[in-house]
Amino acid sequence: MTDPAPTALHRLRQSNAERVLGCLRRHGELSRAEVAEHSGLSRTTLSTILGDLIRRGVVVETELPPSNRRGRPTGGLALNPGAGQYLGLELGRNRIRLVLADAAHRVQARDDLSYGSARGAADRLALAERAVREAADRHGITLGTLAGIGVGSTGPGELVLAPAAGLAEPDGLRGRELIADRLARAFEVPVGVDNNTRLTALAEATWGAAAGASDLLYAHFSHGTGGGLIIGGQLIRGTGGVAAELGHLCVDDTGPECWCGGRGCLERYASVPAVLRATGHRRWAVLRDALAGDGAESEVVRTAGEHAGAALAAMCTAVNAGRVVLGGELAELGEPFLRPLRESFARRAMRSLRGGVEFGTAGTAPWGGALGGLALALHESPLLARYPLPQHPEQAAAPDAESGR
Amino acid sequence: MTDPAPTALHRLRQSNAERVLGCLRRHGELSRAEVAEHSGLSRTTLSTILGDLIRRGVVVETELPPSNRRGRPTGGLALNPGAGQYLGLELGRNRIRLVLADAAHRVQARDDLSYGSARGAADRLALAERAVREAADRHGITLGTLAGIGVGSTGPGELVLAPAAGLAEPDGLRGRELIADRLARAFEVPVGVDNNTRLTALAEATWGAAAGASDLLYAHFSHGTGGGLIIGGQLIRGTGGVAAELGHLCVDDTGPECWCGGRGCLERYASVPAVLRATGHRRWAVLRDALAGDGAESEVVRTAGEHAGAALAAMCTAVNAGRVVLGGELAELGEPFLRPLRESFARRAMRSLRGGVEFGTAGTAPWGGALGGLALALHESPLLARYPLPQHPEQAAAPDAESGR
Structure with missing residues (x-):
């Protein structure tokens, strides 16, 4: 030896x-x-x-x-x-949002655009690729120094990582795997894809309402209802990749069955479509204006808040997160939603939890998904785990260089 | 330099x-x-x-x-x-349990005894100390090589660690701090004290039903109702030290107020005292026998199981733990409690959770608290974080020896 x-x-x-x-x-x-x-x-x-x-x-x-x-x-x-650019991308329900940053966390360019006529996954990915190249062009950014991409996409499921060469078997891919593979091949860099709401938790803990917090529960009330959980500075994904699926926490076991297979899920009460359905409105802006009056709207939003508070009390009992950050259109309604939420939380949570939880509203909206993708690329994924360091000349040929890692 | x-x-x-x-x-x-x-x-x-x-x-x-x-x-x-002995101690509600093991995880002695006439904390600690010394004597174990103590005690609260010299201000200590300080001084070794149910989760992940699991939710249905959560191999304590307080998850928001400040807490339904109260029995053995008949007992236990299943569905939605281990007298009743629990869980949990959760019953009972204390001393606490290694002679006097740690 x-x-x-x-x-x-x-x-x-x-x-x-x-x-x-x-x-x-x-x-x-x-x-x-x-x-x-x-x-x-x-x-x-x-x-x-x-x-x-x-x-x-x-x-x-x-x-x-x-x-x-x-x-x-x-x-x-x-x-x-x-030393390298990083791309955070959100492939949301209606829009693409992108953030280009350097390794010093400085955002150099951001852009958002609607999918327009692009419907299938392939068309939407091509549109996203074009938008990234155009944004880089506009800001004089050379994408040749791109080092990694993090993507937030909708729906539940596990983190998918693709190396710069793409996945081994590119045919027949769907969902996150398709996204990771195609973007890796297009830009020749490693790509990580995770749920956009979960990534927003990472964005909030990095830049947002709870910057620097090591324990954080992010709750999102929008078209869907979801969450993201950070414990000890790490994003928790869970055994099956569905940790913090707040929208599918049962808040009324006599409630309707949900597509997820559960029953009385929070998403059936505390999401934009659920509130619109219950009030008979078709547009969020109209509902928002109606909240000032004495109509049924206030009651529906209050019920949504109460159910949300119950779900958050259960989540906080489970993990005792000291910070809860609330985001999405319902949270943006302010007190009509937040007051019943806090009251319902306080009624259900044990005293020692109640005093110990700090509520805040999201600080990265509407860029949370894209910024979370950026955070994933910058410090959560293995993409950057080995920052390139030149070998010292005398050890360049050492045979045992990999031991101990 | x-x-x-x-x-x-x-x-x-x-x-x-x-x-x-x-x-x-x-x-x-x-x-x-x-x-x-x-x-x-x-x-x-x-x-x-x-x-x-x-x-x-x-x-x-x-x-x-x-x-x-x-x-x-x-x-x-x-x-x-x-190379050293380790002591796991449970100061339970009615009994003291102790486990002495060597550094190779081999249990050398165990003992359990009731508190008898010892009532105050000081008397009970003195009794525990005596029991440890007697158990060591009986098995020819020299306590001079004792290297660490882990203690499971009842009630919520944070992990307390005391160095071998005891805590800095020993006067007026209560609860876990008193326990840690007095045992450290008695045996002149570092002591860690945590909740006994939480430590049982650690015991189950080390020796029990989920040995080797890195994600585990332990639920305990006994005099109290509690839980312990392991994520990525680490015991989760939460911001305020009350993570996984399953007994205080609200399962009926029209239910009675609880001493914890919450309402309709699981402990009011799925604990030994709650079931005894609801059935009018005074002894658990009598209730257990009555379960074979058609009386109200089955209904009460069924309701307890349903509420427990609802709470576990919420907990699993929060953290997506792949393994759930059930312990305590209610779990030991078997199917009369476990069937409604599983059914209630399945009704509420999203499909992807339902398929992904494996239920098991505790494998370390009734030694879970003491074995968990042992696990704490052996591998969870900083007690053993620096196994003593002699300095190589040529570096013994290096001035910068502490840099880089």
Whole structure:
């Protein structure tokens, strides 16, 4: 056996460098003190590593806005914006939303467009591809440096990842696998596809109402009703990929059967179509205006809020998330929906939960799905798990370089 | 700055060794192939590390039962049983249960006793201490090699850890802090105290009905109703330490107020006292016998099962756990409770959940709380996070030894 010393040392250096890069990927721009705090590395070690990363152009020094009284700007650190672009894409029910960002988390371009006449999955994917290329063109972004794509799509199911070459058997693919495969082949980068609501939870924990929170329940009340759960900073998918399917939590066991196979599901009460159906309106804007009056609309929205509060009480009893972020058209109605929701939650939740839960409204809407895709590409998926670091010359040919990983 | 090379190399070796020891702590006895699989280390690296650990007496070679057709025994590996004892203790409602095990997960002694006339916390702790010392004596175990204690106690609340010296301000402590402090001082080892039901989830995932499962919901129907949740191999405690408080999930919002501040909590229906109250019986054995007849007992137990199924459907919708383990006296009633539970679960849960959830009954009862305490001491707490490894002589005085951790 050869002496493992040089390889081992290189790996330790690389592992420390990855820790620093991981902090910057996760949090965007940070001061040196913040990098030290998040990485847990000593000042001496950190100084060596940062010197090396800056020299090699992987990390750049920036100027943070003044945070002290004297108003002097402080030095910040960020991943080199030139080190790669990331694309977050939402293939929503009616619209495509896209966000192009650099590795420093700076959004360079965003766009949204309706599907128009594009109906089938293939047409819609082609439209999305064209929209990305056009947005990049308009903003002078070279897509040759694109490093990863994260996509939020509708409906339940598991995370799908495709390598840059696409999936092994591209024929007959459907749903998320089709999306991942086609986009990977079109842009020649790895692609991750997950539920758009679940990804919004990730966006809210990264940029939104609960930025930096490590435990978060996101609840979305829109055309569908859904949720996303973050525990310990990680998106929880569950054994079958359907964790936090809030819309299919039973809130009335004498209620109607649901397409999901359950009964009295929250989505039958606290979603845009359910509220429209119950009030006899066809357009959301009309219903919204009617809420100011004394009609049946207030009662329907109040019932929706009560059921939502009951479902959230059950969810919070299950996982004791300290932050609950509410999004979607119903949440945007404000107090007519939110007051009964909070009251119903308080009536059902144990005292120690009630005091410990902070409610907020979504801060990333309507870009949550696209920003969540971006967050997936930037720091949740294995896409970026190995930031490229050049081998030190003396270890380039070490035979045991993979051990210990 | 001094050359960090020797320290760095030592740390890498130590980190690989810790990875191997972590696998053995978590899984008990393993074959070399299993250690390689769980640790992800290369054959060459593993062979060097194991040679060193065996030479130093930290790991021992064992003989695994034959697993192949030829019936030849295969070599196994385990932590050296002589490397330390661990104590799992349950301070239950009526009884103390204790389990003494070696670092190889082998239980050497167990005991259970009632509190008798011991009423206050101090008396009960003194009784528990005496019981541990007597059990050790009876089995010839030297408590001088005791390395850690995990305790399951009743009631909600957060994990409390005390270092071997006890807590900093020992006066006026109550509940878990009192337990942790007094036991740490009595045995001069670190102590972790958590909810006994939550710890049973850990026991079930380590030794019980779901051994090796990484996602598990444990539901306990006894004097109280509670639960424990494991996601990705980790016990989930939640922001306020009350995750998986199944007993306080609201199953009937027109139901009675609960001491917890909620309303219509599951514990009001699916617990031993609730069932006794509703049937007018005073003794569980009598109720159990009456279940064979056509009396009101069957109806009460059926309702309890239905409510339990509803609560579990909500919990599984929240986290999509693939395994549900049921324990406690109600679960032990069998089909009169379990059939309505499963049917109620199936009626409410979305189809994709229904097919994906495997129900089982507890395999560690009545030792779940004590074994869970043991699991906490063995592999969940920081007690064992740094298995002592001697410094290599050339690095003993390296100045930067703490950087990078």
